Structures are given as C-alpha cells and as structure tokens.
Amino acid sequence: MVVVSDEGFQYLVVEHHGEIYRYLVRITGRSTDADDLSQETFLRAFRAYASGKLCGDARAWLFAIATNLMRNHFRSQKRRQRAHDAMMMRDVATEPDGASGREVGEIIEEVVAELPLKQRAAFLQRKVHGFEYDTIAKNLGCSPDSARANVFQATKKIRRALDGSAKRVDGKSSHAKEGP
C-alpha cells in the first residue's frame, strides 16, 4: 500500500519550528503559550499539507497561521486581560531592575511586550524575521501601508524609550538609583 511521504513536511518542521517558536515566545512572552501555539500551527499546517493545500512560500505561510492562532488566542476581552497579566509575569524576559541599571536590550523587550498585538506582530515580523511589508500585510490581513505604519509606530516607541532612558541616565533623573 502506498503511504504518503511525510519527508517534505518533516523538512518544514526541522527548518522552521525553531523560528516559529521564537516568534511566538517574543509575541506572547510565555514559553508555555509558545509551545501550545507552535504545536497548533504545525498541526494545522500538516492538515493542509496532507490535503495538498500547501501554498508557495512555506515560511510565510507558517507565520500567517501562527499569527492567526495567536490573535484568536488573545481575542476576547477576558483573554486580553489574561494576556496583560501574563505579560506582567513573563517567564522569558529579564526583570527590570531600575532604569539606570537596565540594558538597552531589556528596554527594547519591555517596549515590545507592551505594544498592541498587531503592532507587536508587525514589528517582530519585519525587524526580527525580516519579512517584506507585502507579506506582513497578508499575514495580518491588512494593507501594506498599514503594516508599514504599525512597524513605524513600534519603532518610534522604542526610539523614544531609548531616548528617555539615555536622558535619565545622563541627567541623573529621579528614576535613576541614588546611592545610599
């Protein structure tokens, strides 16, 4: 009896699971959510693959599935609240320990974590995963201009946060730690 070759799909898992998982960790802030959502992403992808419905760019397609699942995951107000609470107890980022002591990378992560979901997704897809705006637009179901605007808004917030922290450190603002 003929058995469908799964080698093609296994290749997708080997090639892309790590990146999808990292995307979902960054976007949800929780490794347990990333675990669940990356699992569901690939199970859905496998169903489509098994039905011969695999579309052209597999990587972009996986990101689109992951993004949709993630948005459904956070859809209801209740869940948004939980997502917010979850963000407060992120298990993957370093805890901030006062403005002056924080590394630039931590400030960026914190700003990203607080971005609205769509901005966060657009920003990560562009700046971390290097997708073109057209692809991001498809993944998010919006226009390329809107994708570009979302990325810009996110970048602007980061620029401001870094600017602010630099000024605070320079100016020994009241947020900076004073010696005893």
Next chain:
Amino acid sequence: MKPLDCARIETDLAAVAADEGNAAAQRRVSAHIEHCEACRAMLDDYRNVESELAALRERRVDPGHLGQARERLEAGLADLRRRIVRYAIFASPLGNVLVARTEMGVVLVEYLRGHAARWPAMLEAEGLEPIEDEAELSSLHRDFGNYLAGRSRQLDWPVDWRLVRSDFQREVLKATAAIPYGAVVSYKRVAREIGQPKAVRAVAQALRHNPVAIAIPCHRVIGSEGTLVGYAGGKTDLKEKLLSVEGVPVERARGDYRVARDSMYVLVPGDTEYCLPSCPSAETLRSGWPTLFGSRERAESAGYRPCTTCRPDLHPLVPRRMP
C-alpha cells in the same frame, strides 16, 4: 522643494535609518536635516535603534523549552498521522462505494446507496480526520475495478481494524477473511469456526456491521439453506453480484436469491479433497456445514484436490445457466 516640517519627516527618518527609504525619501531627509539639528539627531537615534535590534534578533530562547516544544510537536504529529484517513468515492457496478484508508491499511469500505452514510459519524467517533484524496486512493481504485470485473481474485489490502467494535466481531471477521475466493459457507459454520456454535445471530450482526466490506468477504457467508439472507442492511442484490463475479451460481427464487447448492462442489471441514454433492463421503453435507465451491478451478486454486471416490475431475458438474 520645500522641506517637510519636523513632524512629517519622522517616518522618512525611520525608513532611511532602516535602509527602507526610496530615493524620494532619501532626498527629503537630506534636505531636512541639512538645516535641522534636532532631526539629524533623531536620524542617529533611529540608526541606533536599528543597531540595537540586532541584539533582539540574536536573543536566544531557552533551548530546554524549545526542545520540549519540539518533542511535543513530534508526538502530536505522529498522533495526527495515525488519525488521518484518506478516502475516495469509487463509482462501480455496485453503485458508489467509499473506500478509506489510514497509514495502517484500509479502514472502511461503505456502500453509499440507500441509508444515510454512516462513515462521517463512524470516523468522527474514533477521532479520525477524513481527507478526500483520489490520487492517493488511485491504486486501490484500480484493484477494486479489477476485482469487480473478475480480473483479479483478491483485494490484497492490509486492513486497519480500528473500526471493529469488539473482540467477537474481530474473530468473526478474521474467520470470514479466510474463506477462499469463489466459495461460500454458512453463518453456522463461521460460528463454529470461532468456537461459539450457538452465536449464529451474533455472527450475522457482526458481519452486517463489517466496516471493510468486500476486502473482508462477508458476502461469502450465507444461510444454511442457501439463501443469501442479508447484506449490508438489505442490499442482497449486491451480495448476488459479488458472488456471481466469483463464479458462485445464484438463482432467483420467489423474489429472493439462493445459492444453487446442488450445483456446487463440496468441501467437508478438515478435508483436503473436494467432492461432488452426490458423493457418499460428502454425506456430512447436511450436518457438517461444508464449504461450497462454484467451480473445480476455484476449489483447486484454494489448494484442494478432487475426491478419489466420486472423481469430480472425471464427472464435473454441468454449469447451470444463470438467469
């Protein structure tokens, strides 16, 4: 060109810093920062953001968590593969027939004529996920066509037994699978084969709900008196067609079908020689629930020799003209 004011130049600054600005944006930025120190500083800030983002890109996740997620995924995929059922609907002289298989083998063969199809519910109850896939089923389709046209003697399909309801039903189906091509036996005989000679009705029920019709040849099981009794819930005409394909003589009597037992060769259980129905050594015919063959050729290809007493090889039965 009038330089843009500071509020409107920021998107261009961000784009240029990220190497995404087109030529026009580049020109607007150059023209603006030439005389605006604050925005020149902001361009530097955006360039700084871009270089800091490299750290975000390189930030690793906990390899332990990632490893666990990957392991769970592999387990999830293995489970999904086991649950995926590929099916196709074959048009045939028996009407439309659904054939479905898993990675283990053929799991379901169902006639789609008559009653509402039971297959979606059956598959769902087992947590199976059906996918229509004619290409994947094409070799089975070919086998099926050859079988119904009498060009091949068996559907050599591995069977996935998961829709079988009980150990009892599995025993019945396994005993049925052993009935040779072109032969028939009675329900009583199957009951005896599985060591439960009184469970004749239960055997009939088990066969009625055979999930893998044709491939497990429940059509080769008939009533003790030669009547076809039933098939797949009232589809006795299909049973007649399948038996005719195999060379079993079936006659129509008073609106019902009946296997012409006196036109068939007889094999007494446990014997290695087949006989004419009139053979004295086949006296057990009435008590022994024999296997009946439609032709010598069928009996011999199942591995049996002609009886040395009645010599069916010298006095073959005259084939009855079928209506």
